[in-house]
Amino acid sequence: MNLILLGPPGAGKGTQAKKMIDALQIPQISTGDILRAAVKGGTAMGIEAKKYMDAGQLVPDSVVIGIIDDRLKEDDCVKGFILDGFPRTVDQAASLADMLEKGGRKIDHVVSIEVPDGDLLARLTGRWMCTCGASFHKIFNPSKVDEVCDLCGANLYQRDDDKEAAIKVRLENYHNQTAPLIDFYNSRSLLRSIPGTGSPDDIYTAIMAVID
Ligand code: AMP
Numbered sequence: 001m002n003l004i005l006l007g008p009p010g011a012g013k014g015t016q017a018k019k020m021i022d023a024l025q026i027p028q029i030s031t032g033d034i035l036r037a038a039v040k041g042g043t044a045m046g047i048e049a050k051k052y053m054d055a056g057q058l059v060p061d062s063v064v065i066g067i068i069d070d071r072l073k074e075d076d077c078v079k080g081f082i083l084d085g086f087p088r089t090v091d092q093a094a095s096l097a098d099m100l101e102k103g104g105r106k107i108d109h110v111v112s113i114e115v116p117d118g119d120l121l122a123r124l125t126g127r128w129m130c131t132c133g134a135s136f137h138k139i140f141n142p143s144k145v146d147e148v149c150d151l152c153g154a155n156l157y158q159r160d161d162d163k164e165a166a167i168k169v170r171l172e173n174y175h176n177q178t179a180p181l182i183d184f185y186n187s188r189s190l191l192r193s194i195p196g197t198g199s200p201d202d203i204y205t206a207i208m209a210v211i212d
Contacts, residue, residue: 001026001080002105003211004087006181007113008174009167010123011196012203015135016113017084019204026080029071031064031088033133036159056166058088058173065095072099080108088178093185109211110185113196113203117171124167128156141200 001024005013017028035053038046049059068086071077087093100106115123126138130149136142136156143149147156161170185191192210196203 001109001211002100002107003081004083004107004110004185005085005113006110006178006185007196008115008117008120008178009170010120010127011113011115012200013084013113015200016204016207017082018133019200020082020207023208024080024082026082027076028082028084029068029077029086030084031059031067031086032084034067034071035059035064054160054166056161056169056173058177061089061091061095064088065092068092068096069099072103087181090180090184093181107185107190109192110181110190111207111210112182112185112191112193113207114193115196119197120171121164121167124162125164127162128158130154130156 003020003024003026005017007013014028014030014032017030020026021028035046035049039050039053040046045063049063052059064086068083072081083096087096096107123137123140126140128136128138128143128147130136130152131154132149132152134149134151136150143156148154149156160166182191182193194203194206194210198206
């Protein structure tokens with residue numbers, strides 16, 4: 001099953017993708033995670049991408065399309081994949097369709113997780129992450145010990161782009177550049193919209209129902 005999780009920053013795409021991996025036995029592919037790993041590793045791509053990411057801007061299409069093209073050729077994607085944070089522009093979506101077609105593959109479902117802007121700012125400013133992939137929230141999902149991961153005990157950190165100024169840019173970019181993908185996929189009969197305002201378990205149940 002080849003899936004795309006679509007939604008604004010803070011909609012819970014990463015949280016849901018992690019819940020889906022076990023049930024579906026297919027990998028999560030997050031361009032944000034891949035880019036953050038490149039930044040941490042100090043690669044040429046990471047150094048270039050960091051400028052955009054810290055400002056809340058999108059990294060150029062050519063960079064992320066190259067990342068996805070390479071990643072989808074890996075063996076663990078043979079049975080399917082969950083794209084989280086890609087595509088984010090219509091050009092990225094068109095490139096994705098081309099690269100899948102070349103390999104005789106296609107997208108099965110695009111799950112759009114809908115959350116009003118008013119909720120997103122609070123969600124993102126309170127978000128604390130762990131390098132193990134876990135994610136917490138100061139108010140909605142606090143860790144047992146402040147700023148320490150419940151799962152692995154490491155210190156939690158806040159993403160540089162979860163600061164208010166960058167969040168505003170990210171939401172603006174979402175509306176201008178990514179939201180048009182809702183029509184793009186709706187016109188191809190691939191869009192499955194679900195409300196992203198309930199508990200993570202409720203949202204997970206809704207996702208599994210629309211991709212059944
Ligand atoms: P995310 O973890 O998905 O919120 O992504 C963090 C940041 O990485 C974004 O704000 C962008 O700067 C960059 N990024 C991730 N995915 C993409 C993409 N598909 N296109 C462009 N930039 C991206």
